Amino acid sequence: MKIGALSRRTGVSIRMLRYYEAEGLLTPERTEGGYRDYGPGDEDTIERIRLLGSAGMTLSVIRMFLPCSLDHRQAFEPCDELKSELCRQIDLIDEQKRKLAKSRKLLADLLTMFEASTP
């Protein structure tokens, strides 16, 4: 699959697909002509990248977890660091959820206030 097709299928811009590759998150094959040639599994990878990215993880952090999240096995040595980093990220997400709930309440209160004043 060429980059344009993948972009259309995933909704991720061509620019970002190339950026992911530059950052080492994606390593598509190349055709003889030099075109990037993505496999079907890359779609999953991209979904994971977007998911983790939307959780506030930086690309370099995502890069740490991506291989094992794909292979579904541990494929490297420094497991303790990775594990603690994993815990840290989960804690961050939980805190983010709390903040999100508070923000939502703030905005929702604002909204009901608006509704009340413009019947």
Added chain:
Amino acid sequence: MKIGALSRRTGVSIRMLRYYEAEGLLTPERTEGGYRDYGPGDEDTIERIRLLGSAGMTLSVIRMFLPCSLDHRQAFEPCDELKSELCRQIDLIDEQKRKLAKSRKLLADLLTMFEASTP
């Protein structure tokens, strides 16, 4: 209250407090000597800014909502735009919560996988 004290009390860097002012989110008084002089209410404002900011709202969007969120009344005309923007932001938060839940599951699964492989 001078900027250093406010920074210590809120945990927000002096740099950012000045930035908030430059962006129109905070307008502290000035002493004769030219020092910023913050009131106690500014602490609340900053908490709101951080909260909404952590929900992914940009400073210019926060600036829209800040006055009414503080005054607890509507203090401007273009209420319809504001209201729809408000709804939009709430929707964004809800979507973010969904993504966060997915991300958390991904990471948690990874973690249990790790635990299983290193008893």
Added chain:
DNA sequence: TTACCGTCTGACAGCACTGTCAGGGTCAAG
């Protein structure tokens, strides 16, 4: 072969922050 679309690389630009440094002023304590 000529169009034309898709792709390549590389570079520049912009946003929203956030840090840091320089050069200079304020102010309270000794």
Added chain:
DNA sequence: CTTGACCCTGACAGTGCTGTCAGACGGTAA
């Protein structure tokens, strides 16, 4: 009055994206 802590402005730098443009090549259909 001097010292030292604190503050001021302005500017430059860097991160993590993300878009866009230029100039060139690949591949294919008429």
